[in-house]
Amino acid sequence: MTSRRTPAAPAEPTSNEPPPGSIADTYREVMPLVDFDAAMTKGDDVALTIPANSIHEVLERGRDDERLQMNLLRNQTAVDWEERGLEIVYHLYSIPLRQAVTIKAWLPSENPMVESVTDVYEMANWAERECREMFGIEFIGHPDPRNLLLDEDLDIHPLRKSHPLAPIEMEQGVDVEFFTKQHPPPEPVVEEEAVATTAAAPTRKRVEDMTEEERAARKAEQAERVARAREIAAKRRAERLAGAPPAGGPRKEGAAPPPRPTPAPAAAPAAEPAPARAAAPTADRPPAPPPPELPSIPDAEEDPEGRAAAQSERVRLGRELAAARRAQLRGE
Amino acid sequence: MVQQTFEGEVLTEPVVVEREFETVDMNINIGPQHPATHGVFRMVLTVDGEIVKDAIPYIGYMHRGGEKLSENLDYRGALGYQDRTDYLAAFNSEWVYVNAVERLAGIEIPERAEYVRLILAEFNRLLSHFMFMGAFGTDVGYFGTAFTWTFKERERIQDLFEAVCGDRIMYNYFRVGGLAWDPHETFIEDSHWVLDQVETGIGDVDDLMTNNEVFVARCRDVGVMSAEDAISYGVTGPMLRASGVPFDLRVDEPYSIYDRFHWEIPVGERGDVYDRYLVRLEEMRQSVTILRQALDQMPTSGPIMPERMPARLRPEPGEIYMRQENPRGEYGIYMVSDGTDQPWRVKMRSPCFHNLSSLKPQVINAYLADAVVALGSIDIVLCEVDR
Numbered sequence: 212m213t214s215r216r217t218p219a220a221p222a223e224p225t226s227n228e229p230p231p232g233s234i235a236d237t238y239r240e241v242m243p244l245v246d247f248d249a250a251m252t253k254g255d256d257v258a259l260t261i262p263a264n265s266i267h268e269v270l271e272r273g274r275d276d277e278r279l280q281m282n283l284l285r286n287q288t289a290v291d292w293e294e295r296g297l298e299i300v301y302h303l304y305s306i307p308l309r310q311a312v313t314i315k316a317w318l319p320s321e322n323p324m325v326e327s328v329t330d331v332y333e334m335a336n337w338a339e340r341e342c343r344e345m346f347g348i349e350f351i352g353h354p355d356p357r358n359l360l361l362d363e364d365l366d367i368h369p370l371r372k373s374h375p376l377a378p379i380e381m382e383q384g385v386d387v388e389f390f391t392k393q394h395p396p397p398e399p400v401v402e403e404e405a406v407a408t409t410a411a412a413p414t415r416k417r418v419e420d421m422t423e424e425e426r427a428a429r430k431a432e433q434a435e436r437v438a439r440a441r442e443i444a445a446k447r448r449a450e451r452l453a454g455a456p457p458a459g460g461p462r463k464e465g466a467a468p469p470p471r472p473t474p475a476p477a478a479a480p481a482a483e484p485a486p487a488r489a490a491a492p493t494a495d496r497p498p499a500p501p502p503p504e505l506p507s508i509p510d511a512e513e514d515p516e517g518r519a520a521a522q523s524e525r526v527r528l529g530r531e532l533a534a535a536r537r538a539q540l541r542g543e
Numbered sequence: 544m545v546q547q548t549f550e551g552e553v554l555t556e557p558v559v560v561e562r563e564f565e566t567v568d569m570n571i572n573i574g575p576q577h578p579a580t581h582g583v584f585r586m587v588l589t590v591d592g593e594i595v596k597d598a599i600p601y602i603g604y605m606h607r608g609g610e611k612l613s614e615n616l617d618y619r620g621a622l623g624y625q626d627r628t629d630y631l632a633a634f635n636s637e638w639v640y641v642n643a644v645e646r647l648a649g650i651e652i653p654e655r656a657e658y659v660r661l662i663l664a665e666f667n668r669l670l671s672h673f674m675f676m677g678a679f680g681t682d683v684g685y686f687g688t689a690f691t692w693t694f695k696e697r698e699r700i701q702d703l704f705e706a707v708c709g710d711r712i713m714y715n716y717f718r719v720g721g722l723a724w725d726p727h728e729t730f731i732e733d734s735h736w737v738l739d740q741v742e743t744g745i746g747d748v749d750d751l752m753t754n755n756e757v758f759v760a761r762c763r764d765v766g767v768m769s770a771e772d773a774i775s776y777g778v779t780g781p782m783l784r785a786s787g788v789p790f791d792l793r794v795d796e797p798y799s800i801y802d803r804f805h806w807e808i809p810v811g812e813r814g815d816v817y818d819r820y821l822v823r824l825e826e827m828r829q830s831v832t833i834l835r836q837a838l839d840q841m842p843t844s845g846p847i848m849p850e851r852m853p854a855r856l857r858p859e860p861g862e863i864y865m866r867q868e869n870p871r872g873e874y875g876i877y878m879v880s881d882g883t884d885q886p887w888r889v890k891m892r893s894p895c896f897h898n899l900s901s902l903k904p905q906v907i908n909a910y911l912a913d914a915v916v917a918l919g920s921i922d923i924v925l926c927e928v929d930r
Contacts, residue, residue, distance in 0.1 A: 253647050254863040282774050283790075286864065286875055286892040300877070302864050302892075306774065306790050313864065334777030337900040360603035360929060369611055376615060511854050 229257045234279075234312050238269075241276050245269060258313040263299070266316055267326040273303065273312075274331060280305045281312065284328070287338040289318075289346045291372045296320050297346060301328075318348065327353040345370040375444035503528055568596060571911070575604050579682065579915045582925030586902075586918075593910050598903050602896075605929035613889040618644050618856040619719055621889065626713040628891060629927040631674050634660075634667040635869040636927075637717045642798070643865035643876040644719045648858040655845040656721035657800055662734065662837050663707065663716070665830045669741060670700045671870035672823050672830075675922045676748050679820065682919030683761045689751055696744035699737050706733065719856065721848035734838055738831055745827050753824065762817035766905040766917030769814060776904075777897035780872025781826060782921065785811035785818040792868040799867075804836045816920040823922075855884050864892075871895050871922055895921070895928045 228249060229235050235249035235257050245268070248260040261269055273281040286302035301314040318325060327350040328335045339350045340359040347368040350356065358365060368374060421429065505528060508521045574585035583604035589597035609628065613621035625640045626633040638660055645652060673693040680689030701711045707726045708716035716723050727733075752758050768778070773786040783790055791808045793801045809825035811818030858880040866875035872894025881887040898921050906914040 252863055253861040254865060256864060258862070284777060285779075285866070285873060286877060286890070288877060288888075288890040290879055290888045302875070302877070306788060306795075309795055311796070332777070333772075333775040334897055334900065337896065338777075358603075360606040362603075369608060376611065515851075 233257055234310050235259060237278050238273070238312070241278060242269060242272060252313060256311050256313050258315055260315045260317070263316040263318055263325055266299070266301075266314070267328055267331070269314060270301065270303070270328050271331045273314075280307050282306055284332040284334050284338075287335060287342065289342050289348060289370075291320075291346060291370065293320070293372050297323050297348065299325060299342075299348065322349070323347065324349045324351055326351050329353055344368070347371065373441070373445075375440065503532065575601075579918065580925075581678065581919070581923055584899075584923065584925055584928075588906070588911065588914065590911055593912075595906050595909055595911055595914055598906050598914070600899065600902060602899070602925070602928050605925050607930070609930045610889050610891060614886055617884045618648075618858075618886060621886070622717070622719070623713075623715055626715055627926060628893065628930055629869065629871065629874070629895075629924050630712055631671045631924055632667045632870045633712065633714050634663045634717070635867065636874060637714065638664050639865055639867045639869075639874050639876050641717045641719050642867070643863055643878045644856065644858075646865060647861060647863050647878055647880055648719075648853075648856055650720050650852070651849060652721050653846045653849065654800075655842045656847045658837060658841040659722055659726055659730075659847070660717060661799055661801075662834060662841070663704070663714075665834050665837070666700050666703065666734075666737075668830050668870045669827055670697055671922075672827050673697045673700075673744070673748075675823055676752070676820075679919050679922075680752065682916055683758060685757055685761075689748060692744065692747055692751070696741050699740050703733055703737050706730075718848070720852050721846075725847055731838055731841065731843070734834070738834055738838075742828075742831055745824070745831070749824060753821070759817060761916060762820060762920075763815060764813070765816045765909065765913045766920060767813060767815045768901060768905055772904060773814065773901065776901035778872070778901050779894050780869070780898070781822045782819055782872070782898055782901075784809065785822045786814035787811060792866060792873055796866070801833075803840065804833050806832045816916055819920045857882060857884050866892065869894055871924070871927070872898060891930050893927045893930060895923045895925075896930075899923050899928055 229251050233249075235247060238245075238259060239247055245261055245265050250258050250260070252258050270281070270284075273279045281303040283304040283306055284301060285304050286300075288300050290298040290300065292298060295317075297318040297320060299316050299318055302311070303314060304311045316325070323346070325348060327339055329339065329350075329352070336353075336355065337359060339353055340356065342348055343350055343353070343356060344358045344361050344365075345368060357363065361367070361369075506521045506524050508525070509517045511518050568589055568591050571588045571590055572585070573588065574580040575583040580586075585601040585604070587599045587601070588595050607627075609624045613624055622637060622640055625636040629636050644650075673696050677690035677693035677697075680693075681687060704714060705711050707730060708714050708723070710716075768782075768786055770783075770786045770788050773783050774788065778786075779790065787810055789808045789810045792798070794808060806829045809822045809829065811822050860880055860882045862877070862879045864875055864877045866873050868874075873892065874894055875890075875892030877888070877890035877892065878886050879888040902918060902921065905917045909917070
């Protein structure tokens with residue numbers, strides 16, 4: 212089984228070379244000095260990987276040349292491949308010639324910079340602003356490099372893989388324990404501090420009422436928490452990369468599948484909540500009968516007939532149970 | 544001309560005093576909570592008298608990080624977010640997403656499911672354009688009637704959707720590989736009935752608005768955009784076609800089974816707001832044509848899911864940029880797989896995002912009141928702009 216979050220090996224251009232006479236050859240004809248590395252995507256488009264410093268030239272000449280006429284920049288984005296760097300992607304289309312191409316280039320993860328194509332396509336203005344705030348790519352020569360979708364003075368890059376989802380909630384004061392319940396934290400210190408944060412929550416002051424020192428202290432505390440969450444996330448990622456299956460994620464090969472809740476009988480109580488509900492019966496509601504043994508459902512790929520039979524058996528049991536419960540509540 | 548003042552003095556002709564009237568540039572903030580902005584969109588306009596001199600749009604109030612969330616769910620789990628981007632054309636957005644996953648994983652889908660998807664997506668185009676007609680009528684300022692009439696037609700289509708999938712806006716009905724369940728038994732008859740009603744409704748809107756003198760005066764030569772500008776700004780859909788470019792992904796890069804039907808692409812001449820209205824009106828008629836052909840060709844029975852589907856989708860490493868023609872333009876999903884059960888990267892190419900970026904050149908040196916009409920003609924859905 213492949214472990215989660217493993218960056219794939221680099222796509223081999225030799226295995227899916229585009230057919231001769233495709234748009235890749237036209238590009239090589241028009242710009243013989245640029246190094247084009249061609250491949251086919253799953254959507255039957257030609258993807259050309261070029262050096263990052265020739266992006267502006269390739270896009271501008273691709274728009275103006277008679278044989279290409281790439282006049283529509285339909286999409287522009289980036290992909291974060293962690294250690295291998297950032298991949299910046301331009302999807303181009305020629306409306307008169309009805310041909311599409313994807314231009315890609317590799318950038319380093321640290322301080323990525325690329326020339327802006329705002330003077331070639333007006334569309335790149337907003338697209339590059341979004342790309343800049345989401346990935347931290349600097350576009351040299353952009354006329355208006357402000358944040359677009361995020362808050363104006365927020366300096367984070369959320370679509371980077373190094374930005375985990377958790378710190379955002381932690382910033383908002385959600386308990387750390389909530390996130391660490393399924394994955395036990397490596398250091399018990401985190402749990403203690405989490406309890407301390409929860410206990411201190413009711414006496415929290417509003418930011419507007421704080422003094423300068425208190426604000427600074429709050430900011431430092433937040434930064435510390437974010438750093439800790441990043442550490443936890445990095446550790447978890449390292450664990451996953453090492454092959455340990457995450458809790459609640461894909462299960463081990465050959466292990467018995469965990470029981471799933473049956474979809475149809477909503478009235479049938481699950482195995483765990485039943486005793487809790489029976490412990491506190493009200494005067495007019497008699498305690499529910501104990502749930503029967505449910506058959507386990509085999510995997511669909513291994514035994515489709517047995518799976519269907521087990522599912523219908525569970526549905527039947529659940530319906531019987533619900534009918535019995537209804538009859539019991541009616542007093543029969 | 545003879546005028547009598549209150550003092551009884553009789554003037555033979557009106558006195559006109561000519562003098563310089565100096566105005567100071569003023570900033571006007573519109574939104575984010577403003578009915579003319581169709582959601583939470585804010586623009587700061589610099590006006591000189593009534594003429595707009597500069598416009599700074601602000602978006603992002605609805606940004607929910609749908610791309611990041613989709614990258615942290617498995618391929619099937621992120622489908623629900625597609626309903627929440629363009630909520631007026633949820634079937635179309637869902638369709639792009641499931642198509643992208645299917646082509647990435649190499650899944651063939653049954654023909655009947657393909658027909659049902661196409662029919663529902665075209666109905667959704669009608670639904671979305673009816674919404675435009677109603678909202679645009681009120682934007683222009685005189686046509687509250689259009690709003691009630693178009694909502695009557697929308698109601699019929701939404702009833703049909705409710706019968707098919709049990710929901711009226713957030714459908715979540717398409718699945719990777721096909722559909723969640725079969726449509727109800729009288730789906731084809733109901734669709735024909737709804738089409739008959741809707742066709743009358745389109746005629747009603749046409750009668751009410753198209754040749755209305757006030758409407759034409761309010762829309763002609765407002766927000767003009769040339770074809771070159773529109774292409775450079777990445778504008779797609781009815782807005783681009785109104786500028787005279789016959790670019791429709793259903794024809795230019797045919798996907799699904801659109802090559803089996805015959806219809807025409809409406810194209811405008813001047814690229815103004817009135818042309819955008821006309822293009823959308825004609826597009827609705829063409830949608831009805833497509834729907835009638837599709838309903839006649841659709842197989843009445845057959846599977847709606849492939850016989851065997853993997854329990855967990857793990858496409859081979861690769862990438863795809865799937866794009867389709869939504870009511871607002873080209874909706875694209877750029878999806879990169881790394882071989883695991885979660886996509887490594889999901890990018891939603893939103894048509895409204897780029898259509899809205901072309902607002903600034905449309906409103907500069909136009910009247911302030913025309914800026915609202917130009918904004919309305921873009922037909923934005925802010926959930927889709929911000930994602």
